[in-house]
Amino acid sequence: MSVMTDTACSTAWQRWRYKLEIAKRAPTIFIGLALLFIFGWLIVAPIVNMMMEMFTVQTGDEMRVGAEAGQFTSYYLERVFSSRMSSIIFWKPLWNTLMVAVISMVLSMIIGSILAWLLVRTDLMGRKWLSTALIIPFMLPAWTFALAWTTLFKNATIGGQPGWVENMGYQLPDWVSYGVFPTIVIMTLNYIPFVILLVGNALRRLDSQLEEAGKMLGASRPKIALSIVFPLMRPALMSSALLIFADAIGEFSVPYVLGLPVHFETLATSLYRAIGTQQTGVAAVFAAVILVFGIATLALDAWMMREARRFAIIGSKGAMERRQSLGILQWPATILALVMVFIGVVAPLGALALSTVMHIPGRFEFSNFTLDYWIGTNLDTIAMQNGILFSSEFWAAAWSSISIVGSASICAGILGLLTGYIVLRSPLRVVSVTLRQVTFFPYLVPGIAFAVAFLTLFAVPHGPIPALYGTPIILFLALIADQMPFASRAGISAMTQLGSDVEDSARVSGAGWCRRMYSIIIPIQRNALVTAVLMPFISGIKGVSLFIILAVPATDVLTTFSIRLIDFNYTQAANAVVLMIALIALLGTIVINRLTRTGLAQGLES
């Protein structure tokens, strides 16, 4: 035994050398650094770059700005915020955005909370079936509903085929057919399932004994609701409200479909217009504004969640399942829920589905029905001469959708699991904290802003990387980056539950890193990995924002294909494509729910 006589501590250099020796034997550090590099390139760089574009004279703008391209300028900021044009190009769209976001948030919170309470806390009839049915809209792209709306309520203002209602002989004013009103309705419908999931989950965890304790003390029902249930639910309510708000700020597809005909602009559609007219600098400013709103809202949410944790009463396992009897209210409540199912699911999907088998919308005569839009051939139209199932364009778009989104999701899923692994195992705290935050960052950035950021960075060659615009690669990369929040959340929560002993015991059994990954971690986390792949897949396949900016006709995917069909007024075919997208998303969700029993709600919360 070599006795160590000196009692002084080892020197910093010695400790460092020892740590380096350890690091060499475990690839955790290197993988951590590699991940940091990848995400730095895919997530941080585009956004930083976009922020800089805002202050740089863009090529083509030299004359207007009066400076060389690449120089610093505040021209774009001035143009957006304080020029003669600002009220039209910025302040009005901003006002529209906020109005739509706030109103649809409030409405969906109210309706969603009531439904959540009915489903979780009362003896509502058929609640099991209803709780599935009411969630369905969550799995569908938001603009499915926008399309359904136009199918039903479109008027003659912009030509093309009118909606069912007009065809039945009723004149509809513009405000019903387009603009603020339908946008708010559709966005509200789209967010209700989200509220049901989040608030319902919180209600489920809220111990009904707490309510009963209040009752025993003689508190009246409204008093219990106000003084016990509401304060306990406030964190969940606030959190869902803020998440909805952040999402609504960046929502593009619904105002795009419903707002354009009456020149109803939001920040997202203005941004799209700016891109369409080559005003990259201005687009960057819009994107930054959306970004700031997103970050501010989610920062507020994070702060409130921390506050909420101080009185975490929730999560008692023995929370008793005690349901309130609705009594005489049973019928109105059931009817309310059924009406919501009808408005939110049956009507829009039914209308879309029916519209694809009708020549003239809304005319229910036998001769008017046709399967041409699905399986017809040699139709006498200018384009789309075949039904979509026989159209090579459709299959090409479907294939590129599935292959681009699919491969991006697989990469995102693997990166997500690796991120989870590194976040929990990295000996360097900095690496874990940074990774956790960086991968979550795209969540704060609305898809459309993110797409612009990607476009500004990758549209031109940078060093060894050629210009990627117009290639599937840019879509692939943007999808990975955009989906990392879901993927990394899934990875982190799976790895948190695993604990390190299981891997450590393989280590002492003599398994090296690769062997541990292959024989222990990945098999155990198989379901988590599938979830980490499917969640991004669903959200990618139904997403619009990234594709509409980054895809070109050469890289047509289902979403851009259907939007193009809308633009050309091939409504039936467009609706058919949208139904196919919805079908794919629905199938994915069913698989996830099979794999993880609490599935969606959990994925949303963690």
Next chain:
Amino acid sequence: MPNITLNNISKRYTPDHPPAVDQVSMEIEDGAFMCVLGPSGCGKSTILRMIAGLENLTDGEIAVAGKSLDHVRKGIFVPPEKRHIGLVFQSYALWPHMTVARNIEFGLKLQKMPAQERKQRVADMIAMLKIEGLEDRYPAQLSGGQQQRVALARTLAMNPGVLLLDEPLSNLDAALRLSMRAELTRLHKEFGTTIVFVTHDQWEAMTLATKIAVMNKGTLQQIGTPDDIYERPANRFVAEFIGNPPINMLPVTSSVAQHLINISGFSIPSEASTDQAMLGLRPEGLQLSTDASGKGFPVVISDIMPTGGAWIIELQANAVTSENESFSLVYTTQTPPLWRKGEHVFLRAAPHAMHLFSKDGERQSLSINSKTAAFAEMKTPNLCKSKTEDIL
């Protein structure tokens, strides 16, 4: 077979907390059965994990069979997968996606053992640990005790030279514990494996170990044979931690302590005669009599608790001196007590049951008082054997 050397090892998880392990040195000889004993959170698991290589050292050196596995100052680190040390985890850490048989087999596969031999080894382990019939179950379908045995089987199958066990018997019922204990002892004898066994059950440590290391708050308190630890506790913590019921502690200055020391023929060394110095009295080393002629200290029996074959008797000792000091002591006996609650009796203490601790808790020897010959009738005092030798 290897011996393990821990040389001044320290582990600090977070800079702003005290270290989980603080400068621990010990030599675990080849073929030893070493028990690491200490209260919860004292750093036992941390030490095992450091030996296995799963926890990095903040300072110090770990060597097995003379080869450094960790050496902070020399920058040496051997990864756990290369150490060939068996570790049974406190949480079992079975692989949930593998059946019992595949759990046991996994390490053997990594060693590239031929399939035939592997099968045989797995079957042997399953028979040895009495988990027949569970081969095709998954860990989630096993009880805690069964999981523990599978974890043991998985580690033993590798036939490691060094076996680290983190509370491996904690989840077994009494009968199974006994048989597993016997199994471990047999294994230890048969294969000569060096075993480091973590437990907070002192009885387990006493019966199994060839050596015991007592830890508290990350520091090593004492290391020695079970007898050493029990009969010559190095400090107050060890004395109080070992023994059931726990040792009685009295201030040396109390009249009870003074009296008991005097009649045994000892005196208190001058440097220990302060208020904070304590006298420890093992409950089973006390003696009671109704006879005043034995010069015992008068006490009152305040409670008698039968505990199945043994009795715990609570005594109340009221001081004769000025202040109204009063001490309650515990006495245990295996013979049915002849006294009743409330009876007055006289208390003496066998010399080997008396332990003196200085005010900083260190063990101190009692000096022999030649004037008093009373101890002649008692057993030869073997207390502080080593330290009293110079006096004798």
